[in-house]
Amino acid sequence: xxxITILGSTGSIGTQSINILSKYPNDFKIIALTGNQNxxxxxxxxxxxxxxxxxxxxxxxxxxxxxxxxxxxxxxxxGLSGLIEVATLEDVDVVINSVVGNIGLMPTLKAIQAKxxxxxxxxxxxxxxxxxLMKEASLHQVxxxxxxxxxxxxxxxxxxxxxxxxxxxxxxxxxxPFRNTSREAIENMKASDALxxxxxxxxxxxxxxxATLMNKGLEVIEAKxxxxxxxxxxxxIVHPQSIIHSMVEYHDHSIIAQMSLPTMEIPIxxxxxxxxxxxxxxxxxxxxxxxxxxxxxPRRDDFPCLDLAFEAINRGGLVPTVLNAANEELVxxxxxxxxxxxxxxxxxxxxxxxxxxxxxxxxxxxxVYDQKxxxxxxxxxx
Amino acid sequence: xxxITILGSTGSIGTQSINILSKYPNDFKIIALTGNQNxxxxxxxxxxxxxxxxxxxxxxxxxxxxxxxxxxxxxxxxGLSGLIEVATLEDVDVVINSVVGNIGLMPTLKAIQAKxxxxxxxxxxxxxxxxxLMKEASLHQVxxxxxxxxxxxxxxxxxxxxxxxxxxxxxxxxxxPFRNTSREAIENMKASDALxxxxxxxxxxxxxxxATLMNKGLEVIEAKxxxxxxxxxxxxIVHPQSIIHSMVEYHDHSIIAQMSLPTMEIPIxxxxxxxxxxxxxxxxxxxxxxxxxxxxxPRRDDFPCLDLAFEAINRGGLVPTVLNAANEELVxxxxxxxxxxxxxxxxxxxxxxxxxxxxxxxxxxxxVYDQKxxxxxxxxxx
Numbered sequence: 219x220x221x222i223t224i225l226g227s228t229g230s231i232g233t234q235s236i237n238i239l240s241k242y243p244n245d246f247k248i249i250a251l252t253g254n255q256n257x258x259x260x261x262x263x264x265x266x267x268x269x270x271x272x273x274x275x276x277x278x279x280x281x282x283x284x285x286x287x288x289x290x291x292x293x294x295x296x297g298l299s300g301l302i303e304v305a306t307l308e309d310v311d312v313v314i315n316s317v318v319g320n321i322g323l324m325p326t327l328k329a330i331q332a333k334x335x336x337x338x339x340x341x342x343x344x345x346x347x348x349x350x351l352m353k354e355a356s357l358h359q360v361x362x363x364x365x366x367x368x369x370x371x372x373x374x375x376x377x378x379x380x381x382x383x384x385x386x387x388x389x390x391x392x393x394x395p396f397r398n399t400s401r402e403a404i405e406n407m408k409a410s411d412a413l414x415x416x417x418x419x420x421x422x423x424x425x426x427x428x429a430t431l432m433n434k435g436l437e438v439i440e441a442k443x444x445x446x447x448x449x450x451x452x453x454x455i456v457h458p459q460s461i462i463h464s465m466v467e468y469h470d471h472s473i474i475a476q477m478s479l480p481t482m483e484i485p486i487x488x489x490x491x492x493x494x495x496x497x498x499x500x501x502x503x504x505x506x507x508x509x510x511x512x513x514x515x516p517r518r519d520d521f522p523c524l525d526l527a528f529e530a531i532n533r534g535g536l537v538p539t540v541l542n543a544a545n546e547e548l549v550x551x552x553x554x555x556x557x558x559x560x561x562x563x564x565x566x567x568x569x570x571x572x573x574x575x576x577x578x579x580x581x582x583x584x585x586v587y588d589q590k591x592x593x594x595x596x597x598x599x600x
Numbered sequence: 601x602x603x604i605t606i607l608g609s610t611g612s613i614g615t616q617s618i619n620i621l622s623k624y625p626n627d628f629k630i631i632a633l634t635g636n637q638n639x640x641x642x643x644x645x646x647x648x649x650x651x652x653x654x655x656x657x658x659x660x661x662x663x664x665x666x667x668x669x670x671x672x673x674x675x676x677x678x679g680l681s682g683l684i685e686v687a688t689l690e691d692v693d694v695v696i697n698s699v700v701g702n703i704g705l706m707p708t709l710k711a712i713q714a715k716x717x718x719x720x721x722x723x724x725x726x727x728x729x730x731x732x733l734m735k736e737a738s739l740h741q742v743x744x745x746x747x748x749x750x751x752x753x754x755x756x757x758x759x760x761x762x763x764x765x766x767x768x769x770x771x772x773x774x775x776x777p778f779r780n781t782s783r784e785a786i787e788n789m790k791a792s793d794a795l796x797x798x799x800x801x802x803x804x805x806x807x808x809x810x811a812t813l814m815n816k817g818l819e820v821i822e823a824k825x826x827x828x829x830x831x832x833x834x835x836x837i838v839h840p841q842s843i844i845h846s847m848v849e850y851h852d853h854s855i856i857a858q859m860s861l862p863t864m865e866i867p868i869x870x871x872x873x874x875x876x877x878x879x880x881x882x883x884x885x886x887x888x889x890x891x892x893x894x895x896x897x898p899r900r901d902d903f904p905c906l907d908l909a910f911e912a913i914n915r916g917g918l919v920p921t922v923l924n925a926a927n928e929e930l931v932x933x934x935x936x937x938x939x940x941x942x943x944x945x946x947x948x949x950x951x952x953x954x955x956x957x958x959x960x961x962x963x964x965x966x967x968v969y970d971q972k973x974x975x976x977x978x979x980x981x982x
C-alpha cells in the first residue's frame with residue numbers, strides 16, 4: 219500500500235489522480251490533500267477520501283473557511299508551512315506535485331530531502347529549478363517520476379536502459395491548433411481560437427502554450443534536467459495524432475517509443491505504481507483503423523517560443539525562470555485580448571535579454587526573479 | 601569479455617554476427633565456428649578469427665577437407681557431436697544458433713542445460729520445440745536472446761516490465777512483395793517474383809515465406825513460446841515501412857514499440873551485448889523525411905499461411921513441426937517452379953491434418969515427425 223500526498227488536489231491533474239487512485243483502494247491510500255481557493259471541491263474531496271491532513275494554502279481563505287472541516291476527522295493546515303508539512307510526513311511514500319505555479323518548489327525540495335518519491339505534474343518546478351531538484355534527488359537517491367505524457371513516455375522508454383546510452387530524445391508535439399494556419403492568419407488569432415486544441419482537453423494557460431509551442435519548449439527544458447541530456451540531444455517533431463508520446467534513440471540506433479490514445483491516466487498511474495504496471499480500463503490503439511502516424515518538422519520561424527526555450531536553457535541559470543514567468547504573464551494578457559499572438563514571443567525574448575542571468579544558486583533566486591520578471595512584463599504592458 | 605560460439609557461421613546471420621563482433625574486439629571473443637558445406641568461407645573465417653574450435657558438420661566433407669585446417673592452431677571437429685561439444689564449452693558464455701534447419705535443436709538444448717546464454721536466429725528451434733526449450737531455459741535460468749528483428753523488438757520493449765503485465769503483442773509485417781497484388785495475380789506468381797522483397801535482403805527460403813506470410817506465422821509461434829503468451833494475445837499488422845519492428849501493449853494500455861531502419865545488426869548486437877547497449881555506426885530514422893508510418897490489416901484470406909500457423913500452434917504438440925517441415929519442402933518445390941503459390945498453403949494444411957498429433961514429449965519426436973512430414977510431402981509432389 220503506497221501512501222500519498224497530493225499537492226494541488228483540486229486542479230486538473232489532482233482531480234484526475236484522485237479519480238484513478240480511487241480505483242485501486244488496496245494499493246493506494248491518500249494521506250493529505252491541498253488546495254488554494256476551491257474550498258467547495260476540497261471539502262468534497264476531504265469528505266469522500268478522509269485524508270489525515272488537508273491544507274488550505276491561502277491563509278485568508280483558511281481563516282474564513284477552516285470551520286467547514288470541523289465535523290471531519292482531519293488536521294487542517296495552511297500556507298507554505300502546511301504544504302511542506304504534508305510533503306514530508308513520515309508515513310508518506312509518494313508526493314504528487316500538481317500545484318499550479320512555483321509555489322510547489324519548496325515543498326518538492328523538502329519532499330526530496332525527506333526521501334519521498336516525487337511525481338511531478340508541475341512544469342515550473344523542473345523548468346526553473348531542475349538543476350537544483352535533480353541534484354538533490356540524486357544525492358538522496360529519490361526517483362523523480364514524471365506525470366506529463368511526454369516525459370512519462372521517455373521514462374517508460376528508458377526502463378531497462380541506461381541514461382548514458384541515450385543518443386537523443388525525440389519529443390513529439392501535436393502541433394497545436396495553428397499547425398496548418400499561415401503566419402499571416404496566426405498574427406490575428408485570438409485566445410478563443412487558440413483554446414480549440416485538437417487532441418487534449420487542457421486548462422486555458424497550457425492551451426495557449428500549446429498554440430505557441432512554448433509548452434513543447436518548456437518540456438524540452440524539463441527533459442534536459444530529468445534525463446541529464448545536453449540540449450542538442452533533444453529533437454522536437456510534430457506528430458498530429460498524439461499517439462506516440464515521445465521516443466528515445468539509443469547509441470546503437472534502436473528507438474524505443476511509448477504510445478497510447480491521448481490520456482493523462484496512463485502516465486499518472488504509471489508514476490504512482492512504478493516500477494509496476496496496474497491493469498486499467500481504457501481504449502486500445504487500433505493501428506489499422508488509425509491507418510497512419512504522421513510526422514512533420516515544427517515551423518520554428520512561425521512559432522518562435524520553441525527556439526526561445528532552447529535559447530533559455532542554453533544560457534541556463536535564471537534565464538528559464540525568466541522565460542517561464544514572462545510567458546505566463548503574457549499568456550494571461552493574451553487570454554484577456556490585451557496583446558497579440560506574436561507579442562508573447564516578442565516580450566519573452568525582451569525579458570530574457572533584460573534579465574540575462576546565467577547562474578542559479580538557490581530556490582530563493584528563482585522566486586525573486588520570477589517576481590521581478592512578472593513586474594517587468596506588467597510594466598511593459600501598461 | 602564475452603566468449604562466443606557461432607553455430608552456423610557461414611550463413612547470413614553467422615557472417616553478419618562475425619562482422620559486428622569484429623568491431624568490438626575488447627568486448628567479444630569468438631571461441632568456435634561451425635559450417636556445413638561452404639568450406640572455403642569457413643577456412644577464411646578460421647584464418648582471420650583464430651577460434652579454438654571449428655566444426656565441419658558434414659562428415660564426408662570433414663574427411664575430405666579437414667587437412668585444409670592443418671596449418672592453423674585449431675581443433676577441427678565434425679557432426680552433431682562436434683556441434684554439441686562447441687555449444688557446451690566451459691569457457692563459452694553465449695551460443696549463437698544461426699544454423700539452418702532443425703539440426704540446431706540438440707546443440708541448443710545442450711547449451712541451455714550447460715547454462716549458456718543462447719542467442720537464437722534459427723526459426724525452427726522455437727517453432728518446433730519452443731515448449732521444451734523454454735521449459736529448460738526457465739529451469740536452468742538461462743536467457744534466450746532473440747536475434748530476429750521482431751522478437752528483438754518485443755524483447756527490447758519488455759525491458760523493465762513483466763511478462764505477466766502483457767496485454768498483447770503486436771507483430772509487424774512488411775506485407776511482402778504481394779501486399780498489393782490481387783489474389784488472381786498472386787495465383788500465377790512465380791518464385792522469381794516473390795524473391796523481390798521490398799525492405800529486407802534475405803535468403804531465398806525466407807523470401808518466399810515472407811511472400812506467403814508464413815514467415816510471420818512462424819514468428820507468431822516463436823513469440824508465443826519466447827514470451828509465454830496465449831495465442832489470442834498475438835496480433836499481426838502490416839506495416840509496409842518496416843520501421844516499427846514490433847510492439848508490446850501492457851494491461852494499462854501503454855504500448856512500447858521498438859524502431860529502427862531495417863537492419864539485422866541492431867538485434868544481433870543487442871542480443872550479444874544484453875543487458876547493455878553498445879554504440880554502433882548506423883543511419884538514424886528521419887521521421888520528418890519518412891512522413892508517415894502506415895498500418896493495414898493482413899489479407900488473411902489471400903495469404904492463408906498466416907492462419908495455418910495460428911491453427912498449428914492452437915493445436916500444439918507436433919503440429920507446428922509438421923507445418924514447418926511441410927512448408928519448407930513446399931517452398932523448395934515452389935522455388936523450382938514445381939508447384940504454384942497456393943499449393944504451398946494447400947499442402948501444408950493437408951499435412952497438418954494428416955499428422956494431427958497434439959502431444960510433444962521430446963526433441964526426438966520433433967526430428968522424427970520432421971522427416972515423416974518431408975517424406976509425405978515429397979510423395980504428394982511426385
